[in-house]
Amino acid sequence: MSGALTIKFAPDMPAATVEIVSPDLEVVQRVMLDPGRSTSVQVPSEASFLRVHLPSGQVVTLKDPGNLTREVSLQTIQGRLPGSQPPLEEELPEQSSVSEIRRYHRGRSRTPTLAVAPPMHLLQLRAYGSVELTGVGGHIPGVLASSGREAQWQLPYNPQQSPLALKILEQSGTRLDLRVPGNASRIWARADALRDQSAVSFSVRIATLASTADTIASYLQRGDLYSAEAMAQWVDEAAGLLFDKMEDPYAAAVGAYLLLRLKKFDQMHDWARNLASRFDFLPDGCVIWAWQLIHHQPSNADEIRKYLLMAVDRGLPVYSEGLRLLTDGLRLMGSDGQAARDKVVKSAGVVLWSSPLTASLAAEPGMAPPTDPSLHDIAFASAA
Amino acid sequence: MSLIWPATDSDIVTNAPKLHALVIAVAAYPHLNGGGGPLALQPLGLSQVTTPRYTGLAVADWLLTRYQNAVCQLGSVEMLLSPNQPVPSPNGPVAAASATMANIEAAFTKWKKRCSTDPGNIAWFYFCGHGVSKDAQYLLPEDYGDPAVFQWKNNIDFDGLRVGMRSCAAQTQVFFLDACRDTPLELLTQLNVIGNPLTDASFSDTVDCSAAYYATTPGRQAYGPDHDVTYFGQALLACLNGVAAIKKGPKWVVDTYSLGNALGQTMEQLARRYRLPLKCNPDPSGMGRINEVAGPRVIAAVSCTSEVANNAADITITRGATALHSPPGQPKPVVEEVEAGDWMIEVTFPGNQFESRPPVGYTFMPPVFEGVEVP
Numbered sequence: 133m134s135g136a137l138t139i140k141f142a143p144d145m146p147a148a149t150v151e152i153v154s155p156d157l158e159v160v161q162r163v164m165l166d167p168g169r170s171t172s173v174q175v176p177s178e179a180s181f182l183r184v185h186l187p188s189g190q191v192v193t194l195k196d197p198g199n200l201t202r203e204v205s206l207q208t209i210q211g212r213l214p215g216s217q218p219p220l221e222e223e224l225p226e227q228s229s230v231s232e233i234r235r236y237h238r239g240r241s242r243t244p245t246l247a248v249a250p251p252m253h254l255l256q257l258r259a260y261g262s263v264e265l266t267g268v269g270g271h272i273p274g275v276l277a278s279s280g281r282e283a284q285w286q287l288p289y290n291p292q293q294s295p296l297a298l299k300i301l302e303q304s305g306t307r308l309d310l311r312v313p314g315n316a317s318r319i320w321a322r323a324d325a326l327r328d329q330s331a332v333s334f335s336v337r338i339a340t341l342a343s344t345a346d347t348i349a350s351y352l353q354r355g356d357l358y359s360a361e362a363m364a365q366w367v368d369e370a371a372g373l374l375f376d377k378m379e380d381p382y383a384a385a386v387g388a389y390l391l392l393r394l395k396k397f398d399q400m401h402d403w404a405r406n407l408a409s410r411f412d413f414l415p416d417g418c419v420i421w422a423w424q425l426i427h428h429q430p431s432n433a434d435e436i437r438k439y440l441l442m443a444v445d446r447g448l449p450v451y452s453e454g455l456r457l458l459t460d461g462l463r464l465m466g467s468d469g470q471a472a473r474d475k476v477v478k479s480a481g482v483v484l485w486s487s488p489l490t491a492s493l494a495a496e497p498g499m500a501p502p503t504d505p506s507l508h509d510i511a512f513a514s515a516a
Numbered sequence: 517m518s519l520i521w522p523a524t525d526s527d528i529v530t531n532a533p534k535l536h537a538l539v540i541a542v543a544a545y546p547h548l549n550g551g552g553g554p555l556a557l558q559p560l561g562l563s564q565v566t567t568p569r570y571t572g573l574a575v576a577d578w579l580l581t582r583y584q585n586a587v588c589q590l591g592s593v594e595m596l597l598s599p600n601q602p603v604p605s606p607n608g609p610v611a612a613a614s615a616t617m618a619n620i621e622a623a624f625t626k627w628k629k630r631c632s633t634d635p636g637n638i639a640w641f642y643f644c645g646h647g648v649s650k651d652a653q654y655l656l657p658e659d660y661g662d663p664a665v666f667q668w669k670n671n672i673d674f675d676g677l678r679v680g681m682r683s684c685a686a687q688t689q690v691f692f693l694d695a696c697r698d699t700p701l702e703l704l705t706q707l708n709v710i711g712n713p714l715t716d717a718s719f720s721d722t723v724d725c726s727a728a729y730y731a732t733t734p735g736r737q738a739y740g741p742d743h744d745v746t747y748f749g750q751a752l753l754a755c756l757n758g759v760a761a762i763k764k765g766p767k768w769v770v771d772t773y774s775l776g777n778a779l780g781q782t783m784e785q786l787a788r789r790y791r792l793p794l795k796c797n798p799d800p801s802g803m804g805r806i807n808e809v810a811g812p813r814v815i816a817a818v819s820c821t822s823e824v825a826n827n828a829a830d831i832t833i834t835r836g837a838t839a840l841h842s843p844p845g846q847p848k849p850v851v852e853e854v855e856a857g858d859w860m861i862e863v864t865f866p867g868n869q870f871e872s873r874p875p876v877g878y879t880f881m882p883p884v885f886e887g888v889e890v891p
Contacts, residue, residue: 157812157856157881158763183881189780190886193879212889230793329793355729355798358762358777395724395802430720459651463679464719477651482699485649486797495705507793 140170142205147344149359151183164362185359187350187514227327241513255283260323261302282322291315291380294413311490313382339513342383346512353488375403416454418443533636534591538627541572542645544599547661556661560700567740568644571749598658617670637686647695676713683717688804691728725802727772751782758813770807772800778883785817789851812856814880819849
């Protein structure tokens with residue numbers, strides 16, 4: 133029997149895309165929901181079920197035939213996820229697997245900072261390396277946790293500040309430089325010896341107060357446009373907040389990157405130009421506007437060049453999506469763009485394209501060339 | 517010669533939307549470790565590989581025998597293969613040219629021209645072999661590292677190639693990179709790494725859909741079982757055959773978005789099954805329909821929640837007359853490609869280490885079913 137199915141996300145849920153699926157496995161609709169929000173969808177049968185695409189990449193199927201009002205909470209989700217969920221204060225073993233580390237990070241996302249040690253500027257991650265976070269005002273103190281394997285920072289809400297820089301100097305002699313959006317509210321970075329390989333895993337998680345933008349960035353990171361597509365609805369609905377008031381230029385940039393990916397240029401208006409002109413600390417605004425012009429006004433080559441070169445002058449984009457678009461745009465400039473591209477390439481070093489934020493590896497000057505392999509896992513935090 | 521199908525250039529249909537494929541598989545590198553030629557000055561720690569010859573042939577075979585798209589049928593398959601060996605085709609075995617830089621350049625030029633004949637065309641590019649990543653993704657042809665020439669002369673700049681393909685009229689372009697995205701330690705300190713993008717484009721060139729799917733995230737070795745198809749190749753073919761299918765109107769189709777979602781999830785399950793750090797990095801931009809299938813398929817990944825329980829569990833997965841069985845001691849999770857729909861899963865513990873439970877019904881829906889929550 134058909135009817136209207138109401139789906140509600142409990143306040144503890146992360147923003148996510150939900151598929152409503154009919155019993156014959158046809159996707160009736162894909163919707164985006166964020167915490168506390170609900171929506172109604174006409175379904176062909178009461179046996180229709182839900183599939184929640186979590187920011188972590190896991191997909192949870194929720195069946196409740198006959199019930200046309202479904203509330204989805206983190207607790208319900210966790211009960212359905214395969215594998216036991218990490219307790220809130222779980223400690224990782226001395227040697228871990230990649231999946232255990234990822235699971236740990238999901239648990240950490242749900243817990244506040246646990247460390248009580250005095251704040252320090254340079255945090256030593258056991259013998260694996262050291263880590264520091266800097267902003268325009270200099271070093272930002274953090275604390276050690278997890279028996280010295282993890283550094284944590286709790287940051288005040290200040291989304292209109294310049295990007296931060298996280299630097300990990302690995303014991304092997306490799307340096308990891310990570311651009312961190314200024315709207316970050318929590319950051320944690322850890323080093324773990326891997327059980328199955330003779331390598332060290334360096335993993336970083338960033339949480340912002342724009343959790344829906346974090347979910348979008350997670351989908352984009354995995355190339356999961358199938359799930360991300362539904363989030364364009366959020367960009368539309370949050371347009372006033374994102375692009376008119378522009379309270380959080382970083383969240384606005386993520387929304388704009390999504391629309392560029394989906395080629396929904398009509399939804400972008402001239403927001404990106406405002407993003408470029410109002411926030412000169414954010415190269416991403418220039419990149420986004422240049423690409424909007426490439427799609428809409430390719431004959432306006434002077435303006436496109438101007439914004440691409442302006443982006444280069446402002447430094448590396450915060451998001452790796454922006455770095456990719458910047459280098460692609462400079463390639464389209466032909467020989468005119470070569471000098472600028474050389475500058476970007478030199479500045480970026482070896483790029484970790486799997487990271488959602490611009491991250492690069494280099495050999496630390498004055499140290500012997502690296503000899504040991506390390507793995508890097510950088511992502512936005514997600515509780516599920 | 518690199519045209520595998522149809523028999524001659526003049527047989528290629530260019531006045532209607534078609535899929536034109538360029539498949540490059542490189543398993544022999546004479547200038548890398550273990551090769552027969554003079555060693556490269558910088559072999560980058562790379563040596564011979566076995567998987568590309570199997571993977572390249574499997575992909576070509578899939579295109580020739582399984583690819584279905586009512587509005588864009590198969591137009592041509594161009595293939596370069598090192599070491600050189602006959603490639604089966606509907607016209608009998610065809611000797612593919614070896615995947616040297618010069619041959620790749622020539623085949624690429626012909627392929628791009630062919631793809632440009634109709635905006636409705638799908639341009640399909642598959643590379644299997646060595647790759648390295650620095651500021652961009654580079655792909656190594658057979659003669660990479662020939663010490664007689666500049667080290668980077670025989671090197672393909674894939675990022676440049678993808679951008680350059682904007683000047684191709686085909687409005688759906690799919691690229692599959694079944695190659696390492698590793699950054700060898702020697703590369704960290706090298707400043708003059710360059711590659712040949714094979715083509716270029718300008719601001720006025722546009723493409724509706726450009727989707728690239730990378731075998732592994734940078735910094736990791738791309739994996740494959742010796743003398744077999746790579747894990748990425750296995751995952752890709754499973755996805756194209758229905759694991760990435762979604763229902764659009766009356767048809768089950770695989771498109772660039774659903775493929776990105778499914779390929780990532782399928783590789784995760786293969787990583788669990790083989791306990792390897794397998795990943796893939798889909799990078800689709802724009803929506804394009806790739807393949808049509810008869811029905812949806814699912815990667816079923818079934819295990820218990822702990823290693824101890826996995827070792828003791830007897831798992832049976834059934835649907836009608838079809839049954840998959842994994843007794844105690846066999847590797848878990850059970851990872852199998854199966855038909856979508858309703859299945860029963862029974863988990864028992866013959867040694868009574870945990871409480872057995874009666875069969876429970878589950879709906880397996882593409883791309884992946886992951887369960888169960890016992891004990």
